[in-house]
Amino acid sequence: MLISPGKLLSQINNPDDLKKLNESELVAFCDELRQYIIDVVSVYGGHFGASLGVVELTTALHYVYNTPNDQLVWDVGHQAYGHKIITGRREDFHTNRMYGGLSGFPKRSESEFDAFGVGHSSTSISAALGMAVASEYKNEKDRQHIAIIGDGAMTGGIAFEAMNQAGVLNTNLLIILNDNCMSIDPNVGALKDYLTDITTSHTYNKVRDEVWNILGKISKFGPNAREIAANVENSVKSFLLKQSNLFESLNLRYFGPVDGHDVNHLVSVLNDLKDIPGPKLLHCVTMKGKGYEPAETGDQTKWHAPGKFDKLTGEIRKKEYEIPQPPKYQEVFGKTLVELAEQNEKIMGVTPAMPSGSSLNIMMKEMPERAFDVDIAEQHAVTFSAGLATQGLVPFCNIYSTFMQRGYDQVVHDVCIQNLNVVFCLDRAGFAGADGPTHHGAYDIAYFRCLPNMIVSAPMNESELRNLMYTAQLPDRKGAFSIRYPRGQGVMPEWKTKFEEIEVGTGRLIKEGNDIALLTIGHIGNYAVETCKTLQKEGIDAAHYDMRFVKPLDEKMLHNIFKKFSKIVTVEDGCVHGGFGSAVLEFMADHGYSANVQRLGIPDRIVEHCDQLELHKECGFDPEGIAQSVRSLIGLAVE
Numbered sequence: 001m002l003i004s005p006g007k008l009l010s011q012i013n014n015p016d017d018l019k020k021l022n023e024s025e026l027v028a029f030c031d032e033l034r035q036y037i038i039d040v041v042s043v044y045g046g047h048f049g050a051s052l053g054v055v056e057l058t059t060a061l062h063y064v065y066n067t068p069n070d071q072l073v074w075d076v077g078h079q080a081y082g083h084k085i086i087t088g089r090r091e092d093f094h095t096n097r098m099y100g101g102l103s104g105f106p107k108r109s110e111s112e113f114d115a116f117g118v119g120h121s122s123t124s125i126s127a128a129l130g131m132a133v134a135s136e137y138k139n140e141k142d143r144q145h146i147a148i149i150g151d152g153a154m155t156g157g158i159a160f161e162a163m164n165q166a167g168v169l170n171t172n173l174l175i176i177l178n179d180n181c182m183s184i185d186p187n188v189g190a191l192k193d194y195l196t197d198i199t200t201s202h203t204y205n206k207v208r209d210e211v212w213n214i215l216g217k218i219s220k221f222g223p224n225a226r227e228i229a230a231n232v233e234n235s236v237k238s239f240l241l242k243q244s245n246l247f248e249s250l251n252l253r254y255f256g257p258v259d260g261h262d263v264n265h266l267v268s269v270l271n272d273l274k275d276i277p278g279p280k281l282l283h284c285v286t287m288k289g290k291g292y293e294p295a296e297t298g299d300q301t302k303w304h305a306p307g308k309f310d311k312l313t314g315e316i317r318k319k320e321y322e323i324p325q326p327p328k329y330q331e332v333f334g335k336t337l338v339e340l341a342e343q344n345e346k347i348m349g350v351t352p353a354m355p356s357g358s359s360l361n362i363m364m365k366e367m368p369e370r371a372f373d374v375d376i377a378e379q380h381a382v383t384f385s386a387g388l389a390t391q392g393l394v395p396f397c398n399i400y401s402t403f404m405q406r407g408y409d410q411v412v413h414d415v416c417i418q419n420l421n422v423v424f425c426l427d428r429a430g431f432a433g434a435d436g437p438t439h440h441g442a443y444d445i446a447y448f449r450c451l452p453n454m455i456v457s458a459p460m461n462e463s464e465l466r467n468l469m470y471t472a473q474l475p476d477r478k479g480a481f482s483i484r485y486p487r488g489q490g491v492m493p494e495w496k497t498k499f500e501e502i503e504v505g506t507g508r509l510i511k512e513g514n515d516i517a518l519l520t521i522g523h524i525g526n527y528a529v530e531t532c533k534t535l536q537k538e539g540i541d542a543a544h545y546d547m548r549f550v551k552p553l554d555e556k557m558l559h560n561i562f563k564k565f566s567k568i569v570t571v572e573d574g575c576v577h578g579g580f581g582s583a584v585l586e587f588m589a590d591h592g593y594s595a596n597v598q599r600l601g602i603p604d605r606i607v608e609h610c611d612q613l614e615l616h617k618e619c620g621f622d623p624e625g626i627a628q629s630v631r632s633l634i635g636l637a638v639e
């Protein structure tokens with residue numbers, strides 16, 4: 001479908017073209033840019049509200065700064081659609097998040113304007129500071145480095161680690177705090193209240209405006225500007241500090257709050273800031289979904305990444321997997337946790353900023369005193385859970401597999417070494433689909449199975465998920481218990497089964513067979529069910545085992561398998577290196593068996609963004625891919 005840009009936008013192929021516009025044309029340009037994002041995202045899907053919220057900021061940044069020599073580092077990067085469109089990718093923008101198309105996030109290999117690859121949050125200040133220090137070291141004094149970070153991403157500890165260092169360096173760093181009061185869900189912690197306070201405090205703003213005016217004027221004074229500015233600042237600093245400005249107290253000059261939708265004002269503010277050396281922060285107030293009525297007035301969480309929608313009515317088109325049949329694993333997790341928590345008062349729920357995505361919001365609503373959104377703070381989520389566990393509570397800490405990478409030391413140091421009973425529910429395990437490599441949940445089996453005091457499990461269906469959750473909270477349990485499951489629907493429309501304990505370290509025989517054994521872990525095992533049917537028609541009698549646990553492995557079952565079969569295929573939607581298949585190979589070596597084992601899973605390379613099913617196919621573990629492996633292993637010709 002051809003989507004035409006507006007008159008001004010159609011002439012802009014790079015930031016140099018943008019700079020040719022008169023300032024008086026910028027408002028009209030922003031309208032066109034916004035409309036183009038609406039037009040394309042409504043048809044092709046993607047993140048939405050965040051990019052609309054920074055249309056003016058994006059325009060002003062590229063208008064004022066000399067990108068790509070000046071470096072813009074977008075935090076998370078889901079808000080960078082306008083940046084992509086301005087920086088030479090307008091005509092490809094409809095391929096956003098599609099196989100072979102543009103990445104949904106800034107990516108260094110995609111464009112010289114993408115100063116840093118992102119996807120996970122809160123990295124922008126560290127990265128921009130590193131760039132600023134490098135520029136200083138290389139004597140590139142004029143270069144500017146700008147981190148654009150949301151109020152949600154600002155809650156991540158690494159952002160504060162970076163500001164802590166930035167405050168004692170004199171590098172050219174501008175942090176733009178894009179404050180829209182939202183994460184994906186509403187931002188919840190104390191920082192949010194603080195930001196609201198300084199945005200609305202009249203006394204503070206009056207003084208700030210005065211300082212700002214003086215500094216703005218002084219910046220025109222040339223070489224002495226820094227000295228004069230420092231004097232003026234010092235004289236008012238005591239007042240500012242009395243107001244206890246968080247950023248000032250970290251030695252960052254604080255400017256703002258400014259209206260992030262007034263593009264002309266932003267241009268003049270950024271021009272002034274360019275002349276003020278050292279680390280500084282501009283507080284920019286914006287609205288997520290700005291300029292698209294249903295997103296402005298409706299549920300902002302829904303409009304974070306709504307998928308395809310009718311831009312005229314605002315009606316979101318149903319994804320196929322949302323057409324009622326089996327529920328999503330997420331829903332089963334959310335409802336089951338409440339059910340268990342009703343029976344076991346020790347259960348608590350924890351999520352780092354993903355209440356809607358994980359469905360912990362169900363428990364947060366029903367049992368607010370027992371379920372916590374801790375903002376984008378995976379490390380804290382793990383150690384907070386560990387703290388709860390020391391007091392005999394049973395925290396269910398739900399973290400997406402990809403974001404769990406952030407909390408790894410905490411899992412080792414705070415949970416496993418102390419043998420604390422924390423249940424980790426790893427959502428979005430396996431391929432993330434269109435979000436791509438930054439979001440694939442590829443590594444968790446490998447990084448968890450090497451840890452002592454850690455159980456690693458994965459359900460093949462909803463009932464198994466419920467039973468694993470039930471088992472994990474039983475009174476005699478010790479140590480960490482992880483349960484991984486993918487995004488999206490399972491296979492059981494009648495999912496609300498009666499709880500049954502699963503003996504830890506036991507697998508299930510799904511289908512008897514004699515020619516070859518398929519060993520699977522988790523939901524991907526359903527592919528093997530299909531494969532077995534196909535193979536049966538071809539006269540190949542494959543056995544299928546759902547191992548359920550990667551750690552501890554069902555050794556009894558494995559002994560039987562290795563005694564019976566000389567040909568084995570393992571299937572997982574995690575990295576093949578160090579994953580489930582590796583565990584099976586280790587078992588084989590440790591027990592002196594010899595078999596022809598083929599491991600299927602995520603290969604040792606970066607797998608790009610694409611539809612989940614397509615990626616399974618690309619990596620050879622869709623039903624047909626598994627069948628091909630079986631055929632080649634048993635020596636049949638493969639087309």
Ligand SMILES: Cc1ncc(C[n+]2csc(CCOP(=O)(O)OP(=O)(O)O)c2C)c(N)n1
Pocket residue numbers: 050053076078079119120121149150151152153154180182183184288352353354376378403406
């Ligand atoms: C480490 C990490 N945890 C969780 C996420 C999921 N996530 C993506 S965007 C987002 C909200 C970001 O909020 P904010 O920075 O305020 O940007 P906004 O969308 O409001 O513009 C979250 C939690 C992530 N990308 N990275």
